[in-house]
Amino acid sequence: MLTLSLVVTSCSLSKNVREERKIINGNWILENVGYESNGGSFKSMLFNDANGFCFEGSTWYFLENNSTGSYTIPTTNSVCSGGARNIRWSVLENENGNNKLQFKYIDEKKKDIYGRTGYRLDIVSLSASQMTLKSDVNVDGSPVSVVYKFSKQ
Known part of the structure; x- marks a missing residue:
């Protein structure tokens, strides 16, 4: 009985992650993609999918009960390949700082498309109406943070 309780406890999510x-x-709109660095302008390819500006105005759907969802890039111009992308997502607890939102691409049958490849974004702030995520990357050897600002629909 003790072993069973240890297994159940070790596999459960913390209260913070559940919250x-x-x-x-629910549904979110990615209002702005910004960059924090030492300066300069950037042209970015986000999530091996599309240019950063293509994600502005994209709609994101997260379904908590089965950890699936999607995001849809609007077809505002010929540079952006619009449409929906299916994802599996979770919150990764980080004892040393902000938790992380992680996701990977899945197909219509909820199977991983690229194997174990996925993306992790720091949860900088989260409320019932706003969410800010951040990912750190290197550009020509210099650190740059990509900041994603969402509003809940």
Whole structure:
């Protein structure tokens, strides 16, 4: 009985992660993609999918009960390949700082498309109406942070 309780306890989500998942659940609009660095302008390819500016105005859907969702890039111009992309998502607890939202691409049958490849973004702030995520990358050897600002629909 003790072994069973240890297994159940070790596999359960922390209260903090459960709360963040509940808040994230639903529809969001990615209002702005910004960059924090030492200066300069950037042309970025985000999530091996599209240019950063293509993601502005994209709609994101997170379904908490089965950890799936999608995002849809609008077809505002010929540079952006619009349409929906299916994802599996979760919140990764980080004891040393902000938790992370992680996701990977899945197909219509909810199977991983690229194997174990996925993306992790720091949860900088999260409320019932706003979410800010950040990912750190290197550009020509210099650190740059990509900042994603969402509003809940």
